[in-house]
Amino acid sequence: MPAPRQYDWWREAVSDTHLGWDLPRRDVGDFRARFRHQAFGQAQIVQCACDPCHGKRGRPEISQLREPSFGLLYILKGRESLKQAGREIVLEAGSFTLWDSTRPIDFGLPGELEKITLLLPQGAVTDLLPQAPDLVMRPISGQRGRGALFATHLRALAREGGDLPSALQAPVLRATLDLLIAAIEPEAEEGAYQRALRARIQDFVLANLDDPALGPEQVALAIGISARQVHRLFNAGGVTLDRWIWRQRLQRCRDELLARPHARVSEIAFHWGFSDSAHFSRAFKAAFGVSPREFRKER
Template sequence: MLDEMVFRSEDVSAADRFDYWSELLGRTHAPMELRSDHADDFRASQRVLDLGAVTVWSATFQPLVFRRTPKLIRQSDPEAYHLSLVVRGSGSGVWRHRETEYKPYDLFINSSSLPNDVYSAGDSVQTVALEVPKALLPLPRDIAGRIVGAPVSAREGMGALLAQFLTQLIADPAAYEPSDRPRLATVVTPLVAALFAHLLEAGDCLPPETHQRALTLRIQAFIREHLHDPHLTPSTIAAVHHISTSYLHRLFQDEDATVAAWIRRLRLEAARRDLADPALRTIPIHAIAARWGFPRAADFSRAHRAAYGTTPKDHRHQALHHGE
């Protein structure tokens, strides 16, 4: 099963529970100031699943106030987006640019880089949360502000897809092996990207550059979901999204690679993870290559050597031998 860190307030003396909870949130999210009317005997529990770059966690706690101040941001900023599904309870988030109220089955979107106050209410609050590094979903600061605090329902559309994934994962982590961690991360990241793209495209009055960034996010999510397709090319991607190939290339001018190079890099990274997975050691290298869009083993070997300076066979041998 997936490794998980579990905290229960009952495991700590009543006098230490609130401080311990504050410290725990500082490690799993970011340092915050917390206030609660129940601080003398705070009741809370939390389970944290580490998916590598991405973290998923569930929490149940008594009402409190979370505050992320400019001083705390200067001291420590993990540069991450925080998405939280409200399962039970209610609350509100206050930023300089927006104030939003939340009820059960709303999605709460926050940023570790923006000062905010988050208020929770109810006899007991329950959430399922997700932390995604901003590096996986690059957005200019002014556009990120349009997403943070945006009201999102988890009962329909992209919000429902993301909520379903999170609740299923946290409900049964035993169904997954530790080797599934990077695969689960590559599943949830496109869901978040697609949700962000949907939010950015929702307003007709948004400036052209915002619509352009939303389209780029949607295309990147599409690419991640179709890496296995050997026919995934710039021309087919452009056709699916009803744009010209030249415009697609312009969208990727601000990325660190061309469209084709971006696809190749993601495919190579996915194949390398599978080659290093002990559970897949009996799967032939050519089969793993084909799974990730390299139907010709020679092409895969050549691309792998060019990118990493070693052959797929040597990489597998070194990774599996090192893990023994």
């Protein structure tokens, strides 16, 4: 591209391949960047290298989102600063982190950068790891342990994935998700019995989300264990049970705001266990970057 058009091309290309982003306009002359974008089943793999820049995803960009996604960002060269969900990190070469497309985020590149981004439907991740929304912006080393296994797989996937026959893409993507979950799930000393027990708790919660009284004590009574055991099981997974219930209720409300466009916001909130509409609106905005009414209107 001619030098005067290079940065504007980059601004458009970022939004075309990484969801919508707001990169400020500027006159930078030469701007070096390159992309490789591949669709891979339900996922997308983006490789890019570029000169220093910065940008953000705010309410206008989030409102254009068609399907909630998680981005898995892996740095090959350079470093990137990120801010989301009240956390600020600097991601170095050889490390990776998870970010959430439904929440505001800022990024900055102080120098030249090379990276791989794996975009995944949120449902595919949370089905395997329900506490994934609480694990964003946690740097993970891709140079040792479980992180190294995933990083090696991701580099190979970015290099060879586009050439795989379509019939192989789904099973390879499932293996990719399994490796990702193994890499980002907090370490916990638990066996098959504890994992099965936590799965029973999650099933009970999802079947009773509309009960305003739902909490650790009610769950413990239904499962036949103590409330203390319930708290310990969920804390080992990296998130409290109360917070997990809160996230599941917000997600159900988000889905129903679109599925029932004529229902009152308060009606939907009360149906999914919220007892105060003002509290619900604040919680929804904190989680998704817009109020429930703005979310529905923008869709």
